[in-house]
Amino acid sequence: MATHNHDHHHQHGHGGDEDDVLQCDHSRGAAHRHDHGLWDDDLMKKKEWDLDDWNKIYSRMAEKVTKGRPSRELVKYVGRLLPSEPARVFVPLCGKSADLKWLYDRGNTVVGLEGAVKAVELFFHLHPDLKHSTQDLPFGKLYKSEDGRLQVYVCDVTQVPAGALGTFDAVVDWGAYTAIASPDRPRYAEIVTGALKECGRYFLEVCHDGPPRVGRIPHSIPFRTVKLELGKGRKMEVLDTQDISAAWSVDSLFDSHILFSPLH
Ligand SMILES: C[S@@+](CC[C@H](N)C(=O)[O-])C[C@H]1O[C@@H](n2cnc3c(N)ncnc32)[C@H](O)[C@@H]1O
Numbered sequence: 347m348a349t350h351n352h353d354h355h356h357q358h359g360h361g362g363d364e365d366d367v368l369q370c371d372h373s374r375g376a377a378h379r380h381d382h383g384l385w386d387d388d389l390m391k392k393k394e395w396d397l398d399d400w401n402k403i404y405s406r407m408a409e410k411v412t413k414g415r416p417s418r419e420l421v422k423y424v425g426r427l428l429p430s431e432p433a434r435v436f437v438p439l440c441g442k443s444a445d446l447k448w449l450y451d452r453g454n455t456v457v458g459l460e461g462a463v464k465a466v467e468l469f470f471h472l473h474p475d476l477k478h479s480t481q482d483l484p485f486g487k488l489y490k491s492e493d494g495r496l497q498v499y500v501c502d503v504t505q506v507p508a509g510a511l512g513t514f515d516a517v518v519d520w521g522a523y524t525a526i527a528s529p530d531r532p533r534y535a536e537i538v539t540g541a542l543k544e545c546g547r548y549f550l551e552v553c554h555d556g557p558p559r560v561g562r563i564p565h566s567i568p569f570r571t572v573k574l575e576l577g578k579g580r581k582m583e584v585l586d587t588q589d590i591s592a593a594w595s596v597d598s599l600f601d602s603h604i605l606f607s608p609l610h
Contacts, residue, residue, distance in 0.1 A: 370417075370521030372553055372564050372601045375593020394527040395562050397461040397502055404464035413472050416448035417520050419603045420549065423585055426605055427549045428454070433515035438503060438538050439522035442469035449518070450496045457511060458498035463487070466498050485510065504533045511541050517548040523576065524552045524564040531565075535575035548576060548606035553590070556599035566599060580606040 389399055420427075428435070432453040440446055440458035442465045450456045460466050466489050470478045477492035486501025499511065503526070517538055526534050542548060556566030573582050587602040 370525070370551070372521070372524070372551070373588050373590050373593060375590055375595070390562075392562065393559070394529070396527045396530075400462045401464070404462040404468075407464065407468070411442070411468055411472070413447070414442070414444040416444050417551070419551065419586065420445055420518060420520065421448075423549065423603065423605065424452075426585070427516050427518070427547050429547075430515075434512070435516045435518060436511065436514040436538070436541055437518045437520075438534070439519075439526065440469075440498065441465045441521070442472070443520065445518055445520060446496060446498070447473055450491075455495045456497070457514070458496075459503055459506070459511070460498060460500060461502050463500045466500050469498065503537060504530050506537055508540070513543045513546075514541055515543060515546050517542055517546070519549065519576075520551045521564070523550060523572075524567060528565060531567075532575060539576055539578075545608050547608075548580070550576065550604040550606070551601065552604060553599060553601050556591075556594070557596050560594055560596055560599060572604070577606050579609065581609055582606055 389395070389402065392399060395403075432455065434455045435449050435457070437443065437446055437449070437456060437458045440460050441462075443458075446456050446458050446469065458466075470476060470489060476496055478489050478496075479492070481488045481490065483499070483501070485505050485507060486499055489498045489500065491497070499506070519538065523531065523534065523538075539548070550572070552572055553560070553564040553566050554569060554572070558566075560566055569582075576582075583605045585603040585605055587600050589599075590601045591597060591599040
């Protein structure tokens with residue numbers, strides 16, 4: 347098995363040759379750290395990674411990346427998130443996540459948003475069957491499959507004008523809320539929940555109950571903050587929780603999958 351893990355061990359954790367960098371599986375922890383030359387000293391010294399830092403990381407990434415696999419728990423809980431398909435699904439901070447294509451292949455309309463253009467280029471390069479085209483926008487760029495059912499906005503999530511993305515039946519938030527630079531998190535939460543229909547559902551992967559600083563990412567975010575930022579007026583249901591403290595060599599850290607759904 348080719349291992350490409352590093353500080354935040356981005357893999358979807360299924361093993362096999364499809365494992366890849368910059369796809370998130372927080373259960374694997376820092377123990378799987380592997381230096382790919384993507385992280386230099388300047389990046390390691392920073393307490394938060396903003397979009398410029400992510401652009402640097404992706405620019406060092408080899409072209410030879412694989413498609414990866416959909417997130418395990420998304421596959422497991424998709425019936426809870428999307429009781430009726432096809433739906434319109436938003437995947438914020440999507441990177442080159444295999445979740446985009448997996449959701450699309452189920453017939454859904456999938457809209458991703460990612461700040462690092464290289465990640466989006468890599469994604470569409472891996473999926474030539476989507477026959478994408480691009481369009482300049484006042485706040486970024488839109489990549490779109492020929493049939494229009496898979497779109498990725500390349501822009502800073504904090505700069506998206508209100509209403510620009512339309513509304514969604516569901517959000518898939520994986521390695522996003524828990525990864526974005528802390529000062530940007532409240533704005534992120536506002537934009538993403540603002541795009542969710544009132545009857546919509548929100549699937550979240552988040553790390554919590556860790557020491558004040560685990561690394562640069564993931565951030566450990568208390569459930570109270572999660573509830574207040576993402577779950578106001580919605581039911582917050584913890585689908586599962588994994589103790590990932592040993593993998594991260596800390597005394598306490600958990601990874602949970604959460605579903606927000608309408609109160610009634
Ligand atoms: C931890 S990675 C996760 C990627 C993907 N969700 C996955 O699971 O593979 C976080 C992603 O957020 C993007 N990002 C960070 N800050 C951003 C911002 N302000 N606007 C848009 N994208 C951002 C990074 O470029 C990176 O691709």
